[in-house]
Structures are given as C-alpha cells and as structure tokens.
Amino acid sequence: MSKKTISLVAIILGVVVTLISLTADLIGIGSYPGINWAQLTGTAIGLILILLGLRLRRLEGEKVIENEEAE
Secondary structure, three states, rough: OOOHHHHHHHHHHHHHHHHHHHHHHHHHOOOOOOOOOHHHHHHHHHHHHHHHHHHHHHHHHHHHHHHHOOO
C-alpha cells in the first residue's frame, strides 16, 4: 500500500476511534456516566492516529513537490 493510502486509513480510523470514545455513553457502550480512563485512552489513540495520518500525508506531499522541482 502507498503512503497516501496508509495515511488516509489512519486518519479515518483515528476519527472513528475518537468519535466512538467520546460518544460511548451516548451510544450505550460506556461503563458509567462521565468520561473514564478507557474513553480518554481511546480518544488519545484516535488523535495520535489522526496526527500520524496527517504527518504521512504531508511528508508525501513534500516528496512530490521536491520531485517536481527536480525535473
């Protein structure tokens, strides 16, 4: 898989994990009302995946620009 595809998957997965973690109580999978450690951990993992995906996308974009300038 290309870096572009991996970055897109990371971003989408990060958004899904973050949304599920933050809305766990609303959708009925939370252990008790309020944000607990599992929700905070899920949110942190989701945000890390989003940032990783954005970073990979940016690196890929910079690489393309450098290749175009070299030609």
